[in-house]
Amino acid sequence: MSRRFKRQLVSYSFLLPWLVGFAALTIGPIATSIYLSFTDYGLMAPPEWIGLDNYVRIASDDPRFWTAMNVTFTFVVLSVPLKLIFALSIAVALNKGLRGLAVFRAIFYLPSLLGGTVAIAFLWRQIFAGDGLLNRGLEYAFGYDGPSWISNPSTALYTLVLLAIWQFGSSMIIFLAGLRQIPLDMYEAASIDGASRARQFFKITLPLLTPVIFFNAVIQTIDAFKAFTSAFVISGGEGGPIDSTLFYTLYLFQEAFVNLHIGYASALAWVLVVIIAIFTALSFLSAKYWVHYDD
Amino acid sequence: MVDLALKNIDKRFGTVDVINGVNLEINKGEFIVFVGPSGCGKSTLLRMIAGLEPISGGELTINGALMNEVPPSERGIAMVFQSYALYPHMSVYKNMAFGLETAGLPRAEIKVRVQKAADILQITHLLDRKPKALSGGQRQRVAIGRAIVREPNIFLFDEPLSNLDAELRVQTRVEIAKLHKELGATMIYVTHDQVEAMTLADRIVVLRSGNIEQCGRPLELYNKPANKFIAGFIGSPKMNFLNIDFRTSTDVNAKFSLADTRLSIPTTLQAEPGMKFSLGVRPEHISTDPKADVLLGSMAVSHVEQLGGQTVAYGQLQDGQSLIAVLEGQRAIASGDMLNVGISHQHCHLFGSDGNRLND
Numbered sequence: 260m261s262r263r264f265k266r267q268l269v270s271y272s273f274l275l276p277w278l279v280g281f282a283a284l285t286i287g288p289i290a291t292s293i294y295l296s297f298t299d300y301g302l303m304a305p306p307e308w309i310g311l312d313n314y315v316r317i318a319s320d321d322p323r324f325w326t327a328m329n330v331t332f333t334f335v336v337l338s339v340p341l342k343l344i345f346a347l348s349i350a351v352a353l354n355k356g357l358r359g360l361a362v363f364r365a366i367f368y369l370p371s372l373l374g375g376t377v378a379i380a381f382l383w384r385q386i387f388a389g390d391g392l393l394n395r396g397l398e399y400a401f402g403y404d405g406p407s408w409i410s411n412p413s414t415a416l417y418t419l420v421l422l423a424i425w426q427f428g429s430s431m432i433i434f435l436a437g438l439r440q441i442p443l444d445m446y447e448a449a450s451i452d453g454a455s456r457a458r459q460f461f462k463i464t465l466p467l468l469t470p471v472i473f474f475n476a477v478i479q480t481i482d483a484f485k486a487f488t489s490a491f492v493i494s495g496g497e498g499g500p501i502d503s504t505l506f507y508t509l510y511l512f513q514e515a516f517v518n519l520h521i522g523y524a525s526a527l528a529w530v531l532v533v534i535i536a537i538f539t540a541l542s543f544l545s546a547k548y549w550v551h552y553d554d
Numbered sequence: 555m556v557d558l559a560l561k562n563i564d565k566r567f568g569t570v571d572v573i574n575g576v577n578l579e580i581n582k583g584e585f586i587v588f589v590g591p592s593g594c595g596k597s598t599l600l601r602m603i604a605g606l607e608p609i610s611g612g613e614l615t616i617n618g619a620l621m622n623e624v625p626p627s628e629r630g631i632a633m634v635f636q637s638y639a640l641y642p643h644m645s646v647y648k649n650m651a652f653g654l655e656t657a658g659l660p661r662a663e664i665k666v667r668v669q670k671a672a673d674i675l676q677i678t679h680l681l682d683r684k685p686k687a688l689s690g691g692q693r694q695r696v697a698i699g700r701a702i703v704r705e706p707n708i709f710l711f712d713e714p715l716s717n718l719d720a721e722l723r724v725q726t727r728v729e730i731a732k733l734h735k736e737l738g739a740t741m742i743y744v745t746h747d748q749v750e751a752m753t754l755a756d757r758i759v760v761l762r763s764g765n766i767e768q769c770g771r772p773l774e775l776y777n778k779p780a781n782k783f784i785a786g787f788i789g790s791p792k793m794n795f796l797n798i799d800f801r802t803s804t805d806v807n808a809k810f811s812l813a814d815t816r817l818s819i820p821t822t823l824q825a826e827p828g829m830k831f832s833l834g835v836r837p838e839h840i841s842t843d844p845k846a847d848v849l850l851g852s853m854a855v856s857h858v859e860q861l862g863g864q865t866v867a868y869g870q871l872q873d874g875q876s877l878i879a880v881l882e883g884q885r886a887i888a889s890g891d892m893l894n895v896g897i898s899h900q901h902c903h904l905f906g907s908d909g910n911r912l913n914d
Contacts, residue, residue: 453626
């Protein structure tokens with residue numbers, strides 16, 4: 260056995276646990292789901308090859324798919340920009356050399372750690388239910404008897420948008436790091452040039468922050484497309500009322516594990532992958548027109 | 555005519571005093587250089603003039619008007635930063651036009667001003683480029699151009715050449731000097747490089763620990779440094795300081811001993827025999843002429859540097875005191891040689907134990 264081969268063997272043996280995990284838990288399921296997306300498979304019987312039928316049905320004969328698309332796109336379009344604006348506003352405020360910055364940073368980051376949990380989704384339910392905290396507050400303050408925000412099809416989705424915005428912590432931390440990267444003398448030069456705070460923000464801060472905005476936008480868009488837990492918990496896994504919170508992933512979950520249409524759900528999953536890929540590719544294509552890289 | 559005046563200017567960061575009661579008057583069209591070691595407060599003083607740093611005490615007036623609370627943009631100043639501080643997302647044109655656009659000037663006038671500044675700095679062909687596509691020297695020109703278009707009364711430069719390589723630094727230094735002549739504006743320039751200070755300044759202000767140590771024309775500081783700090787700071791290589799003992803004095807001369815050597819320096823001095831003084835001798839003023847006014851004794855050469863035009867000898871006098879001598883031309887000196895060295899009377903700098911200059 261040559262010395263070089265021996266050395267490589269040692270390297271690969273160290274990599275082996277990860278390689279096994281990667282093959283069994285990532286590559287395996289991906290390959291399987293591609294295969295299953297071309298089959299009719301319901302867990303009880305072996306998969307039956309049906310070609311493109313699942314994809315044809317998704318495109319032409321599934322009104323709930325279009326409802327889920329509509330709900331998900333609305334959620335993405337509302338939650339991503341609002342969350343980014345909110346996160347950037349807080350980051351700008353925290354970037355003013357505040358005392359106890361680390362404490363505030365931790366406090367503002369907390370919702371992001373808790374936000375994705377079932378407990379918070381339950382809490383959200385308590386706040387926006389008919390007799391929830393919000394309505395009690397409205398009644399106390401204005402005498403207004405509000406509806407059940409999560410049971411009302413026209414407002415339910417917006418409570419989930421609010422929950423998403425509330426989880427602004429990770430974006431905020433990244434914005435804060437980005438703001439710290441902007442050299443102070445840019446602002447000093449601008450103040451000598453007579454630029455007001457607002458002009459400095461729009462003409463210097465925002466353009467110099469575009470790489471960070473771009474990064475956050477891509478990550479948050481992907482996350483928003485994949486949003487699941489909050490809708491699942493708040494709607495009790497139904498996506499109701501009247502499918503108004505039927506996120507794409509929730510519909511996919513229902514098809515796979517409630518209706519046991521594993522093959523069809525796999526096809527849905529791949530459609531989502533393609534949608535996310537298209538969005539990401541478009542984002543990268545657009546980046547050259549609005550993202551300013553220093554070097 | 556006084557353009558800018560600092561009266562008892564103080565700066566405190568918390569409990570730390572950074573600038574202590576600085577008084578200075580700068581005339582219209584003067585080129586003033588603030589020089590001093592790191593942490594002496596020179597950049598802070600410049601930033602206070604710019605309005606980027608609040609003034610803790612005293613008065614800053616420009617053209618007679620009190621400026622302490624006036625925002626930077628209304629002081630009639632422009633500043634060139636050490637890092638250039640160009641906006642990386644804007645073209646050179648936009649960088650130069652930014653201040654004028656902010657001030658709401660008509661587009662046509664902005665174009666004329668930018669074009670004029672670009673012509674002066676020979677950067678017209680770079681106007682459409684972004685800063686990342688420029689070399690260090692070109693970025694520096696754009697930074698200067700951004701200052702020029704504002705047509706300020708006072709230009710402030712904060713170590714503008716420190717990011718350039720040695721050759722470009724010399725070239726840009728000359729260009730800044732030309733620019734000063736061409737524009738005739740008041741310029742305040744901060745540097746830690748005494749060569750820049752000597753070559754550019756009408757007057758040099760030497761700062762140490764937030765105090766002005768001396769303010770004067772470059773050759774004044776070179777020929778008559780007020781104290782050992784200035785004497786050591788101005789000139790390269792640094793001035794030699796030799797410990798000498800006072801012996802006696804007459805109406806015109808003071809006599810000292812340096813090891814076994816007797817020195818006579820033309821100055822009047824009241825002192826006790828045996829008192830310690832310091833004799834400052836610039837390396838370039840040392841000669842090997844046996845008829846020199848003041849003979850310092852023999853120097854044991856330990857190291858020699860041949861620079862072509864000059865020969866630099868490092869060594870020790872008989873009593874072990876170090877000495878550097880810069881001798882004109884190419885001298886056949888080697889390590890281990892003994893050199894008899896001396897200086898002329900006019901090049902003797904005598905300092906007391908407090909470091910202050912004693913002779914005229």
